Amino acid sequence: MTGWTVEGLATAIREGKVSPVEATQECLGRIGRLDGKLRAFITVDEVGALATARRLEAEQRRGAWRGPLHGVPLAFKDLCFIRGLPTSCGTRTSEYFIAEQDCTAVARLAAAGAVTLGKLNMTELAMGPFGDNAHHGHAQNPWRPGHCSGGSSSGSGVAVAAGLALGALGSDTGGSIRLPAAACGIVGLKPTYGLVSRAGVMPLSWSNDHVGPMARTVRDCALLLQVVAGRDPLDATSSPHPVPEYRAALSGVIRGLRVGVPENYFFQGVHPEVEAAVREAAEVIAGLSAQVSEIRLPDPQTMSDVCNIVSRSEGSTIHARLLRERPHEVQPVVRARLELGLQIPAYDYLQALRLRARLARAFITEVFAQVDVLVAPVIPEPAPPLAHATEGPVHELVVRQGRFSRLTRPFNGLGLPALSVPCGFSSAGLPLAFQVVGRPFDEATVLRVGEAYQRATDWHTRRPPLD
Amino acid sequence: MEESRAQQAEVAALLGVIERMAADLALAEEPSRFIAALEAGRAAAEGAAPSA
Numbered sequence: 335m336t337g338w339t340v341e342g343l344a345t346a347i348r349e350g351k352v353s354p355v356e357a358t359q360e361c362l363g364r365i366g367r368l369d370g371k372l373r374a375f376i377t378v379d380e381v382g383a384l385a386t387a388r389r390l391e392a393e394q395r396r397g398a399w400r401g402p403l404h405g406v407p408l409a410f411k412d413l414c415f416i417r418g419l420p421t422s423c424g425t426r427t428s429e430y431f432i433a434e435q436d437c438t439a440v441a442r443l444a445a446a447g448a449v450t451l452g453k454l455n456m457t458e459l460a461m462g463p464f465g466d467n468a469h470h471g472h473a474q475n476p477w478r479p480g481h482c483s484g485g486s487s488s489g490s491g492v493a494v495a496a497g498l499a500l501g502a503l504g505s506d507t508g509g510s511i512r513l514p515a516a517a518c519g520i521v522g523l524k525p526t527y528g529l530v531s532r533a534g535v536m537p538l539s540w541s542n543d544h545v546g547p548m549a550r551t552v553r554d555c556a557l558l559l560q561v562v563a564g565r566d567p568l569d570a571t572s573s574p575h576p577v578p579e580y581r582a583a584l585s586g587v588i589r590g591l592r593v594g595v596p597e598n599y600f601f602q603g604v605h606p607e608v609e610a611a612v613r614e615a616a617e618v619i620a621g622l623s624a625q626v627s628e629i630r631l632p633d634p635q636t637m638s639d640v641c642n643i644v645s646r647s648e649g650s651t652i653h654a655r656l657l658r659e660r661p662h663e664v665q666p667v668v669r670a671r672l673e674l675g676l677q678i679p680a681y682d683y684l685q686a687l688r689l690r691a692r693l694a695r696a697f698i699t700e701v702f703a704q705v706d707v708l709v710a711p712v713i714p715e716p717a718p719p720l721a722h723a724t725e726g727p728v729h730e731l732v733v734r735q736g737r738f739s740r741l742t743r744p745f746n747g748l749g750l751p752a753l754s755v756p757c758g759f760s761s762a763g764l765p766l767a768f769q770v771v772g773r774p775f776d777e778a779t780v781l782r783v784g785e786a787y788q789r790a791t792d793w794h795t796r797r798p799p800l801d
Numbered sequence: 802m803e804e805s806r807a808q809q810a811e812v813a814a815l816l817g818v819i820e821r822m823a824a825d826l827a828l829a830e831e832p833s834r835f836i837a838a839l840e841a842g843r844a845a846a847e848g849a850a851p852s853a
Binding site: 528636639673677686689702727729776779 | 812
């Protein structure tokens with residue numbers, strides 16, 4: 335059962351081949367066997383998950399059907415508020431506070447029938463791309479324990495890749511969905527800014543935070559996105575427009591689609607195995623009759639720097655009280671990043687926000703006049719050893735973190751949809767990935783490209799050697 | 802001391818982009834125009850990409 339997709343399990347449950355309780359027990363059993371080493375979870379809600387599964391099973395017997403996720407076990411990054419469960423946001427105390435309401439995204443998934451298994455490990459305060467966490471244990475890459483899982487949605491990547499949960503939610507401020515998806519060999523979608531409500535999700539940067547799905551297949555991500563996307567009066571930034579039918583767009587047909595492979599920035603300093611795998615993926619896409627060509631982009635480093643100024647300023651503001659009252663509880667590298675944010679003058683923060691508007695307008699107009707989507711690397715190297723993420727002076731760690739997220743951060747600043755898709759393995763057996771980036775709110779096309787690629791390849795069917 | 806110097810250098814490097822790029826921002830350029838850029842991109846997307 336753990337090899338199943340969200341879509342496959344939902345169908346099996348609906349057809350009566352598997353019950354919600356069986357599916358939930360299977361996941362809980364697997365968590366019990368494997369998570370002591372993998373460290374994907376901060377809180378496992380065994381009692382709550384089984385109670386929900388039993389309720390769903392009883393409803394099913396009565397012919398009641400909640401929605402497309404009826405009985406499917408999911409898990410959520412530990413910055414999503416879930417009623418009755420502690421939210422640590424990856425900090426030292428596991429009982430940071432107990433939420434009284436579900437965040438909107440989790441509430442929508444539950445309303446569609448999902449079972450909540452628990453809350454997933456993450457980099458402290460969602461600050462860091464490697465998945466290390468001194469308080470809750472470093473999330474381990476299921477393909478090669480001892481290597482980074484990617485972060486900050488580390489537990490989300492690990493849990494899905496290891497079959498502990500069928501799907502997950504992550505959040506992405508500079509790459510935090512796409513980096514663990516890439517490092518763990520699963521699919522992760524950072525939607526367009528404003529498409530998915532962030533109400534009830536602990537913020538790191540109001541201007542750059544995105545909530546999105548993580549799963550084994552593009553089809554599963556489309557299904558999860560369908561449930562969570564759309565207007566939410568509780569999130570002032572959420573878009574008022576109707577949500578299209580994403581799965582209807584997954585035709586496998588990308589003939590004539592214009593696909594741009596960046597000739598600047600995205601392949602500079604990238605590990606040769608990453609570059610080879612991404613270029614090979616672009617060839618597969620070209621083989622599906624898409625028009626693949628090289629494109630020169632407006633300098634992504636500029637947008638990355640602007641995004642960084644905004645994220646640092648807002649993150650330090652959000653966590654100023656923690657920094658003031660309990661600085662000793664925060665890991666040194668996270669503390670250093672927060673302290674840096676306090677040194678950014680209001681003038682620079684506001685200029686960065688103004689500059690972002692101009693850069694986004696220019697990028698969208700210029701780039702999407704030439705192509706429909708971009709294809710680029712996600713991680714600049716295969717997931718490095720955890721020691722790489724945690725050793726050395728703080729200022730070196732900060733630089734290293736910046737380098738690892740340099741290929742994802744520009745699209746947070748731009749607010750564009752970006753989908754990480756697995757596309758092979760390094761010689762050391764670690765997953766490699768590319769991202770598909772599209773026009774604002776054009777998730778349908780982004781997902782269509784990723785799904786067409788998965789129809790033509792089998793990387794997403796591989797499983798880490800855990801059993 | 803070394804950490805402090807490194808942090809000052811990082812702040813200076815980070816803010817360099819504002820010095821280089823923000824001097825000629827139009828008076829009308831304000832943060833909310835980012836959302837307007839996304840909305841304009843949405844409008845352009847409708848019918849732009851070959852559909853399935």
